Amino acid sequence: MEKFTGPFEYNSTRPHLKLAEYGRNVQNMVDFVMSLPSKEERNLYAQAVIELMGQLNPHLRDVSDFTHKLWDHLFIISDFQLDVDSPYPVPSRESINNKPERLTYPSGRIKFRHYGKTVEMMIEKAKAIDDPERKSMYVNQLANFMKLAYITWNKDSVNDETIKSDLSILSGGELELEEGVNLSKVDPRTTRGNLRDKASAKSHQSNTGGGKKRYNQNGGKRY
Structure with missing residues (x-):
């Protein structure tokens, strides 16, 4: 077996991952797609990467417009430099990094907190x-x-x-x-006790046949 003698490569020395949840392999795939000279090839490979991203993150299937989300992530991973034909509007860096407006904390004073x-x-x-x-x-x-x-x-x-x-x-x-x-x-406390008593009585009545004697087809009592 050939012994490895080259230097070790640590994640700290590698390029920063744009979306770490997709991993290094997806990042490398996107970099490869960006290097293709033909747009037709880029479109083909981009679709394959989208399918792989969907399999790696099945929880996103619960998100509305699942495929749109994946395409947005694809452009984020490419640092918005991927030139492909997207079925959705291409997001901009400003729209992704835009911070929401600050919500004001309610300042109204409550006279009686227990109410x-x-x-x-x-x-x-x-x-x-x-x-x-x-x-x-x-x-x-x-x-x-x-x-x-x-x-x-x-x-x-x-x-x-x-x-x-x-x-x-x-x-x-x-x-x-x-x-x-x-x-x-x-x-x-009394209300909860009454509810428990009623539930217990109802369960007992159900188990005993509602307090009524039952008879079989021969006229004999069945207990």
Whole structure:
């Protein structure tokens, strides 16, 4: 066996990979396609490279317009210098490296964090309702939701007066519950317990045939 005596070639000394997920071999293939003098040959080999790229990255098949994505990657690997007939518009370096606009962080202050921003949005919507009857129903449901949110985060019982006071504060005094309205008793732990009891009872009823005795064709009881 012939002994290798030449210098080792490290990745750090090789040209930088434009898209590392495709590997060195695809990069070399693209470089080879770029070196072909005939555009007809370049088109033929470029199509073969596209098919190979699709096999190396099957997860891209879940992306909409899968083939378009592969052609964009082909031009990126070639550093936008490959001259072939693409079925899609050739991307530019500027469009690929263009950074999205910076999103502004919401700066609105939440008065009561345990209610959250959603409750404040619901209050603003309730204030815009013109129909008195519909508005009253909406406010009642909103107050019940506020009570649920309060108990969920504070793990303590809360009286209706606290919810009414918070509703008045958040709405700037525009929303008030009618006199004599009692909010539903809301206790997440009790609710979850009731749901478990109902599910257990339903399962037991199913296993025992719904509590009814069954009879076979001969009239005898079957248990």
